[in-house]
Amino acid sequence: MQTLIAALNLSATQPEASEQMLTIGRALGLVQEWELSLAAFDKAIELDEENAGAWAWLGEAKQQIGQSGSVELDRALTLDHTSVIVRALRGLYWSRLGKYEQMRAEYALAAEFEPTNPAWQASLGDAYFKLGDLTSALTAYQKATELAPTEATYWRLLANFCAENGIQVEDIGLPAAQNAAQLAPGDPYALDALGWSYLSSGRYANAEQTLSNVIANYPNYFSAYIHLAMTHLAQGNRAAAFNQLTYVRDIDTGGAYAALANEMLKQYFP
Numbered sequence: 001m002q003t004l005i006a007a008l009n010l011s012a013t014q015p016e017a018s019e020q021m022l023t024i025g026r027a028l029g030l031v032q033e034w035e036l037s038l039a040a041f042d043k044a045i046e047l048d049e050e051n052a053g054a055w056a057w058l059g060e061a062k063q064q065i066g067q068s069g070s071v072e073l074d075r076a077l078t079l080d081h082t083s084v085i086v087r088a089l090r091g092l093y094w095s096r097l098g099k100y101e102q103m104r105a106e107y108a109l110a111a112e113f114e115p116t117n118p119a120w121q122a123s124l125g126d127a128y129f130k131l132g133d134l135t136s137a138l139t140a141y142q143k144a145t146e147l148a149p150t151e152a153t154y155w156r157l158l159a160n161f162c163a164e165n166g167i168q169v170e171d172i173g174l175p176a177a178q179n180a181a182q183l184a185p186g187d188p189y190a191l192d193a194l195g196w197s198y199l200s201s202g203r204y205a206n207a208e209q210t211l212s213n214v215i216a217n218y219p220n221y222f223s224a225y226i227h228l229a230m231t232h233l234a235q236g237n238r239a240a241a242f243n244q245l246t247y248v249r250d251i252d253t254g255g256a257y258a259a260l261a262n263e264m265l266k267q268y269f270p
Contacts, residue, residue: 018048025057034064052080056089069093084110084120091123100130118147118154125161134165138172145176152184159193163200173197188218196227199234207231222248222257226264233268242269 025040038061044054059072073093076086091106104127111120125140141161144154155176162173177197180190191214198207208231214224225248232241245261245268252258 016048018044018051018054021047022051022054022057025054025061029057029061029064034061037061038065050079052076052083053085055079056083056086060089060092063093063096082113084114084117087113088120088123091127095127095130100127103127104131116147118144118151121147122154122157125157129161129165134167137161138167142172145179150183152180152187152190155180155183156190156193159197163193163196166200169197169200174201188214188221188224192221192224192227195224195231199227199231204231204235208235222252222255222261226257226260229261229264238268245269 021040021044025037025044028034028037028040038058041054041058041061044051045058048054053076055072056076059069059076062069062072070093073086073090076083077090080086087106087110091103091110094100094102094106104124107120107123107127111117111124114120121140121144125137125144128134128137128140138158138161141154141158145158148154159173159177159180161167162169162176167173174197177190177194180187181194184190191210195207195211195214198204198210208228211224211228211231214221215228218224225244229241229244229248232238232244242265245265248261249258249265252261
């Protein structure tokens with residue numbers, strides 16, 4: 001509700017009716033009301049058929065409800081090929097299709113058009129990771145932290161990348177995780193990244209303590225349970241790992257973490 005109220009207040013300050021509807025549509029998307037957001041984007045286009053952002057967001061909304069969205073994204077590109085929003089939403093589109101080179105190209109252009117925005121560097125890092133170019137991915141994630149040194153999100157993404165791939169965890173990943181946790185001490189995402197980095201650097205006691213604290217304070221943050229189970233396995237505490245994994249499997253019904261927990265149970269407890 002607060003998101004919608006803020007969007008309505010923001011839209012009221014915009015002189016163009018099309019932009020007002022675009023703002024409302026984006027807010028509806030943030031709260032997963034994609035059918036309603038689609039109607040708002042349609043209205044934005046009705047008010048201004050050359051609103052490239054509205055076309056791009058209409059394409060995104062259509063993807064969210066199971067449609068293609070490609071026609072709308074192509075129309076957006078025709079209207080404004082230098083729009084970073086158009087490029088970013090096209091990057092998402094290609095990512096979902098598994099077309100990672102096209103994804104990389106879109107985010108590279110977004111970064112070229114808006115070189116001080118760390119989000120495009122982080123998205124470039126993700127694209128390079130999916131292409132298997134870990135060196136370029138690391139460089140992009142580091143660039144994001146340089147552009148936004150006080151934002152925990154980009155330090156966390158860098159830390160998670162290093163931990164997931166076992167790349168320079170000691171020199172880059174763990175310090176990045178510590179920065180994220182210091183900048184956002186109440187953020188479970190940052191604290192989970194710190195616990196994972198402790199695990200990846202062999203600091204099992206630190207990992208166990210950090211991840212246990214995350215679970216105690218954020219009992220529905222399932223990623224921490226997975227990383228704690230991995231920590232227990234590294235420590236040889238199979239019973240504790242089994243308990244963490246079965247908990248996630250049973251509670252996160254139908255979720256991605258339940259599926260991951262189930263795969264780990266099959267692997268480690270056949």
